[in-house]
Amino acid sequence: MGKEFVKSITGMEEDFAQWYTDVVTKADLIDYSSVRGSMIIRPYGYSLWENIKNELDARIKETGHENVYMPLFIPESLLQKEKDHIEGFAPEVAWVTHGGTEELAERWCVRPTSEVLFCEHYKNIIHSYRDLPKLYNQWANVVRWEKTTRPFLRTLEFLWQEGHTCHATDEEAQEETIKMLNVYADLCENILAIPVVKGQKTDKEKFAGAKQTYTIESLMHDGKALQTGTSHHLGDGFAKAFGIQFTDQEGKLQYVQQTSWGFTTRVIGAMIMVHGDDRGLVIPPKAAPTQVIIVPIAQHKEGVLDFAYGLKMQLSRIARIDIDASDKKPGWKFNEYEMKGIPVRLEVGPKDIENGQVVLARRDTGEKIIVPLNELEAKLPELLDDIQYNLYKTAKTYRDDNTSIALNLENLEKQLEKKPGFIKAMWCGDKACEDQIKERTGATSRCIPFEQERISETCVCCDKAANNMVYWAKAY
Amino acid sequence: MGKEFVKSITGMEEDFAQWYTDVVTKADLIDYSSVRGSMIIRPYGYSLWENIKNELDARIKETGHENVYMPLFIPESLLQKEKDHIEGFAPEVAWVTHGGTEELAERWCVRPTSEVLFCEHYKNIIHSYRDLPKLYNQWANVVRWEKTTRPFLRTLEFLWQEGHTCHATDEEAQEETIKMLNVYADLCENILAIPVVKGQKTDKEKFAGAKQTYTIESLMHDGKALQTGTSHHLGDGFAKAFGIQFTDQEGKLQYVQQTSWGFTTRVIGAMIMVHGDDRGLVIPPKAAPTQVIIVPIAQHKEGVLDFAYGLKMQLSRIARIDIDASDKKPGWKFNEYEMKGIPVRLEVGPKDIENGQVVLARRDTGEKIIVPLNELEAKLPELLDDIQYNLYKTAKTYRDDNTSIALNLENLEKQLEKKPGFIKAMWCGDKACEDQIKERTGATSRCIPFEQERISETCVCCDKAANNMVYWAKAY
Numbered sequence: 001m002g003k004e005f006v007k008s009i010t011g012m013e014e015d016f017a018q019w020y021t022d023v024v025t026k027a028d029l030i031d032y033s034s035v036r037g038s039m040i041i042r043p044y045g046y047s048l049w050e051n052i053k054n055e056l057d058a059r060i061k062e063t064g065h066e067n068v069y070m071p072l073f074i075p076e077s078l079l080q081k082e083k084d085h086i087e088g089f090a091p092e093v094a095w096v097t098h099g100g101t102e103e104l105a106e107r108w109c110v111r112p113t114s115e116v117l118f119c120e121h122y123k124n125i126i127h128s129y130r131d132l133p134k135l136y137n138q139w140a141n142v143v144r145w146e147k148t149t150r151p152f153l154r155t156l157e158f159l160w161q162e163g164h165t166c167h168a169t170d171e172e173a174q175e176e177t178i179k180m181l182n183v184y185a186d187l188c189e190n191i192l193a194i195p196v197v198k199g200q201k202t203d204k205e206k207f208a209g210a211k212q213t214y215t216i217e218s219l220m221h222d223g224k225a226l227q228t229g230t231s232h233h234l235g236d237g238f239a240k241a242f243g244i245q246f247t248d249q250e251g252k253l254q255y256v257q258q259t260s261w262g263f264t265t266r267v268i269g270a271m272i273m274v275h276g277d278d279r280g281l282v283i284p285p286k287a288a289p290t291q292v293i294i295v296p297i298a299q300h301k302e303g304v305l306d307f308a309y310g311l312k313m314q315l316s317r318i319a320r321i322d323i324d325a326s327d328k329k330p331g332w333k334f335n336e337y338e339m340k341g342i343p344v345r346l347e348v349g350p351k352d353i354e355n356g357q358v359v360l361a362r363r364d365t366g367e368k369i370i371v372p373l374n375e376l377e378a379k380l381p382e383l384l385d386d387i388q389y390n391l392y393k394t395a396k397t398y399r400d401d402n403t404s405i406a407l408n409l410e411n412l413e414k415q416l417e418k419k420p421g422f423i424k425a426m427w428c429g430d431k432a433c434e435d436q437i438k439e440r441t442g443a444t445s446r447c448i449p450f451e452q453e454r455i456s457e458t459c460v461c462c463d464k465a466a467n468n469m470v471y472w473a474k475a476y
Numbered sequence: 477m478g479k480e481f482v483k484s485i486t487g488m489e490e491d492f493a494q495w496y497t498d499v500v501t502k503a504d505l506i507d508y509s510s511v512r513g514s515m516i517i518r519p520y521g522y523s524l525w526e527n528i529k530n531e532l533d534a535r536i537k538e539t540g541h542e543n544v545y546m547p548l549f550i551p552e553s554l555l556q557k558e559k560d561h562i563e564g565f566a567p568e569v570a571w572v573t574h575g576g577t578e579e580l581a582e583r584w585c586v587r588p589t590s591e592v593l594f595c596e597h598y599k600n601i602i603h604s605y606r607d608l609p610k611l612y613n614q615w616a617n618v619v620r621w622e623k624t625t626r627p628f629l630r631t632l633e634f635l636w637q638e639g640h641t642c643h644a645t646d647e648e649a650q651e652e653t654i655k656m657l658n659v660y661a662d663l664c665e666n667i668l669a670i671p672v673v674k675g676q677k678t679d680k681e682k683f684a685g686a687k688q689t690y691t692i693e694s695l696m697h698d699g700k701a702l703q704t705g706t707s708h709h710l711g712d713g714f715a716k717a718f719g720i721q722f723t724d725q726e727g728k729l730q731y732v733q734q735t736s737w738g739f740t741t742r743v744i745g746a747m748i749m750v751h752g753d754d755r756g757l758v759i760p761p762k763a764a765p766t767q768v769i770i771v772p773i774a775q776h777k778e779g780v781l782d783f784a785y786g787l788k789m790q791l792s793r794i795a796r797i798d799i800d801a802s803d804k805k806p807g808w809k810f811n812e813y814e815m816k817g818i819p820v821r822l823e824v825g826p827k828d829i830e831n832g833q834v835v836l837a838r839r840d841t842g843e844k845i846i847v848p849l850n851e852l853e854a855k856l857p858e859l860l861d862d863i864q865y866n867l868y869k870t871a872k873t874y875r876d877d878n879t880s881i882a883l884n885l886e887n888l889e890k891q892l893e894k895k896p897g898f899i900k901a902m903w904c905g906d907k908a909c910e911d912q913i914k915e916r917t918g919a920t921s922r923c924i925p926f927e928q929e930r931i932s933e934t935c936v937c938c939d940k941a942a943n944n945m946v947y948w949a950k951a952y
Contacts, residue, residue: 031601033547033593033596034553034554034596035549035550038547038549039547040545040546040547040597041545042544043542046542047542047543049545050543066519066522067522067523067526068516068517068518068519069522069525071509071511071633072514072586072617072633073514073570073633075510078510090576092576093575093576094572095572096570096573096586097571097572097573097574098570099570099571100566100567100621101567102621108511110548110572117511117516120509120510121509140617141548141616145575145576157547157548157549
C-alpha cells in the first residue's frame with residue numbers, strides 16, 4: 001500500500017523553494033493540471049480559503065460594503081479608457097478573439113482586475129451626492145498572464161476579492177483606503193498570525209492608475225518579503241476618464257474620488273512560508289479547517305473507538321474536530337496530520353481511558369500535554385488560543401530578528417548577502433536611487449512605513465537629504 | 477428629484493418579456509454593461525444569490541461533498557478527449573488565443589463546464605477502491621457563447637455550482653444522481669417556493685456525454701417551462717476517455733462511474749417568473765435578503781423614528797429586517813419595496829404608537845393586518861411562514877391549472893395555442909416523433925416524469941404503442 005509510506009519533504013534550509021512545493025502538494029492543498037500556471041485547489045486548500053474568505057467577507061460587510069458581481073470579460077476599448085491602467089495591464093492579459101466559430105469584431109480580455117467595469121457601472125448609477133458613498137466589493141477569479149508561476153504566490157488565475165468605492169471627497173476616499181488596509185492587517189495578524197508592516201508604496205511600485213497605493217508587507221521564513229494586501233486611493237483619474245460625476249449639495253458637478261483594494265489566495269502562500277517547518281504545514285487555529293485531529297491508539301481494543309467518537313461528539317461544540325479511525329498505523333497518522341498542520345493532535349488509547357485522560361500534542365512546539373478528561377473542555381480552547389498567540393509571537397520575533405538597518409548602499413548590499421530580510425534605510429524620494437538599489441542588490445522598496453524612524457540624515461543610495469525611512473527587501 | 481417619481485413597469489399580460497426586463501432592472505437586481513450578453517449582478521440581486529448559495533452549499537456539504545476549485549481555462553486538446561462532449565460544447569465556447577502579446581501554441585477555451593478538468597484530476601488521485609467515492613463540488617463562473625441572451629435566464633457568463641463525483645459502481649452513481657436532483661428539488665420547493673416536476677430527459681435533450689440526464693422542470697407565469705437544475709449519470713464514458721481506473725477489492729482494474737450536476741443563477745429568473753406580479757418582484761421569505769421593511773409614517777413627528785429604530789433592533793433577532801428612514805414620501809417607499817418584493821412591510825406612525833400597534837402589509841396578497849405590539853414577536857414569524865406557504869401553494873395551483881393532457885398531435889397543438897402550459901402526453905420513445913412535435917408546435921419534451929400516468933395506449937404523435945408519459949412545453 002503506497003499510502004502507508006510516510007510522506008517526506010525537502011528540508012527548508014536545504015532548498016526553500018523545493019520545500020514549499022513539497023508542502024503545497026503533499027499537504028494536499030493543490031494539484032497541477034494541463035493548464036499551465038493555474039492550480040487545482042484541493043478540498044483541504046479550498047476549505048482553508050473558505051475560512052479566510054468568510055472572515056474577510058464578514059469584515060467587509062461590517063464596514064458597510066455590499067457584494068456585487070461584474071462580468072468576467074472586458075472589451076479592449078473599455079480597458080483602454082484610463083491610460084496608466086492599460087499600460088500597466090495590457091502586457092499581462094489573456095485575449096478572447098473567438099466565440100464559437102465566429103471571430104469577434106473587438107477582442108475581449110479576461111479581467112486582470114475590474115476597475116474599468118466598476119467605473120462604467122458607477123457612471124450609470126451615480127448622479128447626486130445622495131448616491132454617495134458607493135461601497136462595493138466582489139469575490140471573483142482574475143487572470144494575469146504570468147510567465148513564471150508558483151502555487152498561491154503567482155498564478156495565471158487566482159481568486160480574490162476586489163473592493164471598489166466612490167466618495168464625494170478626497171478625505172473620505174483616503175479614510176476608506178486606510179480603513180480597508182487596516183481590515184487586511186487585522187485579518188493577517190489576528191486570524192492568520194502573520195505580523196505585517198503597514199505603509200505606502202513608492203510611485204514606482206504603486207498600482208497602474210492609482211494616486212497612492214498602501215500595502216501590508218510580511219517577511220517569509222527565507223528572508224524574502226511578500227506583499228499580502230494592497231489598498232489604492234485612485235483619486236479622480238478614473239472618474240475623469242469615465243465621466244463619473246455627481247451634483248454636490250451646492251448643485252455643482254464634481255468628479256467622484258475612488259478607491260480599490262484587493263486580497264487574494266496569495267495569502268495562503270504567506271501563511272505557509274511564515275509558519276511552516278520541516279514537518280510541513282503549520283496552520284493557525286483560527287484559520288484551520290480542522291483544529292483538532294483525534295488519533296485513537298490501539299483502536300482494535302474494545303471501547304477505544306467508541307470512546308474516541310464520544311470525545312469527537314463532545315468537543316465538536318468547542319472546536320472544529322475530526323477523527324481518523326482508518327486502519328493506518330498511528331505513526332502514519334501522526335506524520336500525515338503534522339504535514340497538514342493541524343494545530344492539535346488528541347491521542348487516546350486504552351491506558352488513557354483507564355486513567356481518565358487524553359494526550360494533546362501541539363503542532364507548533366511538538367509539546368505533549370496530559371489532560372484529565374474533566375479538564376478537557378476548559379483546556380482545549382485555552383490551548384488553541386495559546387498556539388494562535390505563540391505562532392504570531394514567534395513570527396514577529398523572527399521578523400524583528402531579520403530586520404536590520406543600513407546607512408549606505410554597500411552596507412545594504414552586504415547585509416542582504418549575509419542574511420536576507422527587511423532592511424530599513426532612508427530614501428531621498430528619487431526613482432533613480434530606487435532603480436540603482438534594485439539593480440545592485442535585487443531588493444525593492446517594500447513600503448514607506450506609517451511608523452517612521454529617523455535612521456540617518458541622508459539617502460542610503462545618494463548624498464541627498466532624506467526624509468523617508470523605507471523597508472527594502474527581496475520579494476516574491 | 478428624479479428619484480421621487482414612482483417607478484412603473486409594463487403589465488405582465490400586456491408584454492411578459494418586457495415585464496420581466498422591467499422587473500430585473502427596476503428592482504435593482506441587475507444592470508447592463510458594454511459586455512454583450514453578460515450582466516452586472518447588483519447588491520440586491522447578489523444578496524439574493526448569496527442566500528440561495530448558502531442554502532445549497534450547506535445541503536451539498538451535509539450530503540458529504542467537498543468544495544474544490546478548478547482552473548478557468550481548458551486547453552483545446554483536453555476538451556476534445558470525450559467526443560460527444562466536445563461536439564456539444566465546441567460551438568458555444570469562448571477561445572483565448574493570446575496571452576499578453578504572445579500567440580498561444582494551443583487555444584484555450586473558457587470553461588463552459590468542467591467535466592474534463594475534473595476527469596484529468598481524478599485520473600491523478602484515484603487508484604484504489606479506498607479512494608472512492610470522490611464527492612467534489614465547485615462554485616464558479618462559466619461561459620457559453622449564446623447569441624440571444626436575457627438576464628439570469630440565458631447569459632454569456634453565469635454563476636453556478638457544478639458537482640462532479642466518482643463511484644465504484646453504476647448503482648452508487650445512480651443513487652448519487654437522484655440524491656442531488658432531490659437536493660435541488662428541496663431547495664426549489666422549500667426555499668424558493670417553486671414547485672417542480674422531477675424526471676428524466678429524453679436522449680435528445682440529455683447532456684453532451686451523459687448516459688442519463690435528470691431534471692427538475694417548473695412552469696413560469698407565461699406558461700413556458702424552465703429547466704431549473706439537472707443531474708447527470710455519466711456512466712463510464714468519461715472514465716474510459718480519460719483512463720480513470722481503480723483497483724477493486726478483488727484486485728481487478730475497473731473504470732469509475734461518474735456523475736455531474738449543476739444549479740445556476742438561472743433559478744433567480746425562475747423565481748421572478750413564478751411569483752412576480754404587476755407590482756414587481758415577489759420574493760419568498762426564506763430567500764429574501766430583507767424579509768421585513770419598516771416604513772415610518774409621519775416620521776418628522778416626535779418619537780416616531782426612535783420607535784421605528786427600536787422595533788428594528790427588537791425584531792432583528794427574529795427576521796432579516798431593514799428600515800427606510802429617508803426623507804422620501806411613504807407612497808414612494810411603499811411602491812419601491814413592493815417592486816423589490818420584500819415579503820412584509822411594517823408601517824408605524826404616531827397613531828399606531830398611541831394605540832400600541834403596528835400595521836403589517838403582506839406583499840403576496842396585499843392584505844394589511846393590525847398587530848398589537850405585545851403580539852408582534854409571535855405573529856411575525858407566523859406571517860412569514862404563511863407567506864412562504866401561500867406562495868408555494870399559489871404557484872402549485874397555477875401549474876396544475878395550466879397542465880393538461882393531449883391524446884394526439886392536433887390536440888397537443890391546439891391546447892398550446894389556446895393556453896400555453898405543461899402538456900402531458902404519451903410518447904413511443906422515437907426521436908422522430910420528438911422532432912415532429914417540436915417542429916409543429918414549438919414544444920420540447922421537458923422530461924419523462926418519475927410519477928407516471930397512463931394517459932393512453934399510443935404515442936401522441938404516431939400510432940405506435942407508448943409506455944412513457946412525457947411533459948411537453950415551450951421552454952426558456
